[in-house]
Amino acid sequence: MAEYIFRVFRYDPEKDEGTRGRVQEYKIGVERGWTVLDALNYIKWHVDGSLAYRRACRHGICGSCGMTINGKNTIACEQQVADLGTQVVTVEPLRGFRVIKDLIVDMEPFYDKLYAIKPYLIAYSDPPTDKERLQSPEDRKLLDGKYECILCGCCTSSCPTYWADKEFLGPNALMKAARFAVDSRDEGWEERVNAIDDKHGVWRCHTIFNCVEACPKELNATRAIVELRRLMLKGRL
């Protein structure tokens, strides 16, 4: 059991109206093996019930608990407190999004970017009835590193380009676009390409790699973006 200080961003729209939020400190004992989510749960359940944050699966698959911990985005439920290497832990809501309350941000703009690139398989040719479409293991492999996204928002929220331009599609939506672009079953490139090729689309990325550093699932959105650009280049040559 080690003593830690958690400096948590707080904002209650009813009480803190007009401010830009405040910091609240909690001094708690952290047991071995605790993740930041465990610590937040401890605070909520034993110290201060009013602390608000999203969580569900608590093992890194639902993507609810994306937040900024010690200045870096990650999902709280996978971040071991001991691995942070500091006794003082700052916890902030994902930046680049509006704060609803405490650590809860408005993810709508994030989802809107996804909707913009038509995040679903588009196939015009009829699939075989009562059978699966075939896809070779090699073709399937192309999806690896793109389909595992849990929509936690850590990537887009870490991207300086997104901080500056809220209409930038962001690494997440672009990766989703790439996931379909490389799927041998998808025929929706024409429909998607305009959104990707937009003024706020794939060309706006400055290969800063914050998104890659932030992704808790170790996905490489920059790779997806670069692949999209190559596809477009090929299409135009």
Place this chain on the structure above:
Amino acid sequence: MGKFEGYRGTFRCVDNRWLGTDEAKELHEVEGVELHNVHEHDAVIVGAGLAGMYAALEVKKAGFDVAVLTKVFPTRSHSGAAQGGIAAALANLEEDHIEWHFYDTVKGSDFLGDQDAIELMVREAPLVIFEYEHMGVPFSRTPEGKIMQRYFGGHVKDFGRGKPVLRACMAADRTGHVLLHTLWEQCVKLGVRFYSEYYVLSLIITDGHCQGVVAWDLINGGIHVFHAKATCFATGGYGRAYKITTNSHANTADGVAMVLEAGLPLEDMEFVQFHPTGIAKQGILISEAARGEGGYLINDKGERFMERYAPDKMELAPRDIISRSMWTEFLEGRGIGGERVIHLDLRHLGADKIKERLPQIRELAMKFAGVDPIDEPIPIQPTAHYSMGGIPTDINCRVLGDGKEQWVRGFWAAGECACVSVHGANRLGTNSLLDASVHGKRAGRDIVEYLSVVECFEPLPVDCARKAVDRVNWILKADGPERPSELREILQDNMYELCGVFRNEEDLTKMYDIIKDLQKRYQNIHIEDKSKVFNTHLMEALELGHLLEVAEVIVAGALNRTECRGAHWRTDCPGRDDENWLKHTLAWKTEEGVEFDYKPVVITRFIPEVRKY
């Protein structure tokens, strides 16, 4: 068409815009409900897991107006946590037959599953899988490009006599995740209306007719009434009644509790499955895939102790058997270091296989147990995993008001919250994603048929939101001494100890008293967050209320069923007792406590026999 004809006459059609009339306005000005917070949809689906979204998709495809309410964003539903696979006898890699799958499920259920429902499910299984593929699910592939399948506990060849069979369709070890995301994508494509982060509080049921639900808008705060011709519950499981569980924080029995509150029965609630391989202390699931790929279970003596309990199937025996074997090892002092821990050893599989086939398991082990399975065994412990029981429905997912045949008109349930019952006393691995998908789809289809007959909304009862409004106001104002989190911890700790893998009368009685006491203390709670916007403390308090109600039914049911069957194991009543207990439990909540009734098991083909692996 035909089957709904009878209901037509009973409708009083008050022009679809009932809200427009002064009378209606007066009627609905319940404290806290503003009129703009009343929504009308042909169908309202509660829950956006596989079951909920599949149903929504089916209804939307038929052109009806469907809304999905969910307390977490759709892709955050717990279906996404499923790793191993979804069962279907595709025979993509080796011989397999729907009949074998049928038999395995029946046997897995310890013969408590209804065989008509099971047969339907296994027959529709391949179709659902193909439909998933057509939607764009990135399944793993065989060398010929077909859907990849793996072994899973309890699925074997030749009516239980043969070797394990490759039946679990998979996408690496993220099967649930890809199914959930793909369904959501398709819903986005068709424009299904989602009400995300709405917490459903109560059902609107009068005279055996369901007209929608009342929900709390988590983000903005405020009661909303959802008026619907068809309502479908797909609210998932309730593993959070236990301390060690694989379930999400959101799996808190809300749907089941609301049904109970509406005066309807629940079926077979005493059957709660414990998964043998949860990460020690955390409960986080290490998928059966780890054993499917050949992992060993090792006790403190270094033995593969499953030799003693299931010599043929070894580590691939069904979950309940392995969980009990582990617990027996604990009781006999062979847990690792004398604790309630066993080692799951994957080292002999080699680094390549682990990395390629079990990447997520490796990640989980490293992140939550601090061990790399390539070099070290993973410490594990049985963990509450799946609830076989739930809202009684018929094979078309219609909720049965008496638990037997009388349909609560306009009300369906599917997925883990429902009890069709295809899992009986014990669910086979990979059968529940299948259950959620097949029955989500079936519910959707049935709703479509219903909607194509029923043309108009009936007026809502005057005080439909009263109960929900009162409850929320009560909690917001309550200032008693008790902390909800503390009560919940007491409940969860004790449920794991006293109503877990092994049960007996003494423990269960003790547990029942604890719950009664907790329910009393619950009346004196307070919450620290009194605000309206995203009040997670309010939500936790509401969830606790639901958990306490449902836990009571689980424990009472376990106390009531004096036999051992499937996941329900009474050390004081050895053996399965087909003579007295080959029947489903139906449980109602009354003033005096839990009341029981029973209904026979549907047996069409396989006569109950001893379940041995």
Place this chain on the structure above:
Amino acid sequence: MKFPRTSGGFYAWLFQRLTGILLVILLIIHFAITHNLPKGGEVTYALVAPRLATATWKVFDLTFLVCALFHGLNGVWMVVQDYVHSETAQAWIFYALCTLGLVLLVLGAITVIPFKA
């Protein structure tokens, strides 16, 4: 005010890379020769003039000019797109940058083309 759009930025992106690569080559030569690097010497008219008068160097310098101007101003435009969000303001800046580019191009061109030693 609106600014013309061919694509969402494909050409800007592509030519930023192409001119970038060209600039590396051109710059090395430019730096080495113009700044008389081998001798670390001073830049005087006597040194610059004869070189500027040959046709090859005129072409070289013009290419260099065009590439650098395009790359630099397009770079500024990329930065502007990040931080300026009003469409009107963006359009004004876009045309301002175009004008600036033209002026500089002309200024450079009238230096290079008619030059006689």
Place this chain on the structure above:
Amino acid sequence: MLEKPSVIKRYRLHVGTIAWILHRATGLLLVLYLMLHIWVIHHVSQGPAGFNKVMKAVQSPLFLFLEIGLLGCVLYHAFNGLRIIIVEFSREGVEAHKQIFAAMMAVAVFLFLVGGVPMFIHFLHVLAG
């Protein structure tokens, strides 16, 4: 909803972020320089006298010193620019962007020494008169 929440801790920097900030800064500096440069060279058309006069001004010790900085900017920008291009057009560049950065910077530093040292010596000469 809170539009602009205050920030407790600056977002963590890493190679990619720093590389980008510097790239942007040097790029903008270079644009300024380019404009100045074109204007200066423009004086060449005024004949030897005019040109040498301006050149004198821009070859004062201060300018000579700044020019070393300019070389640094150019080299950084050029080689980080090449890194970006390699990352975008090579097979494994995305995964190896940090290594490529290190390699590019090594070359840039080498060239900076090759070019910068003579310039510095020249600067000292001028300074000493």
